[in-house]
Amino acid sequence: MSQLETAMAIMMKTFDTYAGKEGKKDTLTKGEVKTLLEKELPALFKAAKNPAExxxxxxxxxxxxxxxxxxxxxxxxxxxxxxxAHDRPKK
Known part of the structure; x- marks a missing residue:
């Protein structure tokens, strides 16, 4: 597979890994989204200063x-x- 095809496959696998543990197998509940963000996008999760964000x-x-x-x-x-991430200032 090409790099882009690999990236797409990883996105699908990542979604499927977290979906369906609490609710429907093809969607993420609020709790599943929170777990996914904590584990897969920790910088975003840490950037949120409080639970309301x-x-x-x-x-x-x-x-x-x-x-x-x-x-x-x-x-x-x-x-x-x-x-x-792509729009970040270049060094």
């Missing part, structure tokens, strides 16, 4: 308002984080 991040991920984060919503988070 993390709750807002999780709520904002739920675009359709169903109280769950589906794969599409997860991909939007990863894309946004990737764009933010």
């Amino acid at each position: 993390m709750d807002k991040i999780i709520k904002d991920l739920d675009f359709n308002g169903d109280a769950e984060v589906d794969f599409t919503e997860f991909v939007v988070l990863v894309a946004a984080m990737t764009c933010a």
